[in-house]
Amino acid sequence: MNSLIAKNGLVVSCQALSHEPLHGCQHMVAMARAAKEGGAIGIRANSPEDIAAIRSEVDLPIIGLWKKDYDGFDVYITPTVEDAVAVYEAGASIVAIDATNRARPDGVDLQQTIAVLKNMGIPVMADISTYEEGLMAAEWGADYISTTLSGYTPYSLTRLPNLELVSRLSQVLTVPTVAEGGISTPEEAGEALQSGAHFVVVGSAITRPQLITAQYVSALQDAK
Template sequence: MNKKNILESLKGGLVVSCQALEHEPLHSSYIMSKMALAAKMGGAAGIRANSYEDIAAIKQEVDLPVIGIVKRDYEDSSVFITATMNEVDEVIRAGAEIVALDATVRLRPNQQTLEHFYHEIRKRYPDVLLMADISTFEEGMKASGLGFDLIATTLSGYTEYTRDIQPPNIQLVESLAEKVHVPVMAEGGYWKREDLQRAILAGAYGCIVGSAITRPMDITRHYVDCLQTEEIKQ
């Protein structure tokens, strides 16, 4: 698919994030590929995946557009989602149609700014679709101005300066959708069907859901917690 068709295929749809980190029980490229297949069979419009191995395995299993990332920690930066060109190279080699990266104001490894990193990517991969994972309205506006193809509210509530915000941040979706001319994807903390519907009505181009679908440990904890309320205990 060309870039226009890839974006159109996500419109109004659900992207399922299929990720399991090394400390999680389902950490396996094979398992994530089958998770992606189950998501496709359930009607997903796309997949979000982490690591070269998982992305490559998922591309062998499903023909949906993949939003690819590589999560890697660096000692000199709190940015860990596709933080350097090494991670961008891995995502593209694995076959992802869209590269997502942290587009917050935080400095990247080696004190690199987002602006410098963005132009470095565009110079090496002029035709790649880039998605900005942001946490604030200002970051979304800046990403739009730089030229990102999509903006996602992924990090709202998860950066040091947005921890007082309880995801999902539907107001952020609405504010950005009113101001930018690129698709805004609702992502981060979506557990309820009605929140997805509210996000679309607020102007979201599409929605991305991960933990509520593909992380059984978190799903179990979600239900266990509801049984631990004072009302139930009484």
């Protein structure tokens, strides 16, 4: 397939949840503009509001998602078909969905979810946590397979970044494998490409200054 996002580049995840200091569309737009200035080839953004705001000012491809909690369900990255459509209509180029083998709040299973979105002409990124989930999502028609949820499901706990998973998937899939999750240094991003990633997504290490600050503080405390 022809990827909507160029190969070998960096996508910056510009997200801030409601409890975080940089929460708000204006901050995410500024972060996305800074990412573009630094050479990012794409943005990953959460919620229709943030996506629409970024789309109005930044002309990069946007991987859109919507983190939503539904009582009784563990799936929270764009959990329903309705959520995915809202993300796309807000201006996302690609819609990222939870592609783990877990129950979905709207009762539509993953295979059906991908099929519905594809029939609507919506490019789908499958956020997976295991090798088997990656194979299945690709078989069902996902356009991108991303390791986003590796280490974040009870059955995929592992040291991050999981570049072994990136390597395994990239060797067998015909759609792009995307490296995301726990990439915290430029060197690790480079290793992800060398492991076979089509492109690399980095979030917290770039866009969450409170976490970056905490790392420095911890290092200074250790140096005492």
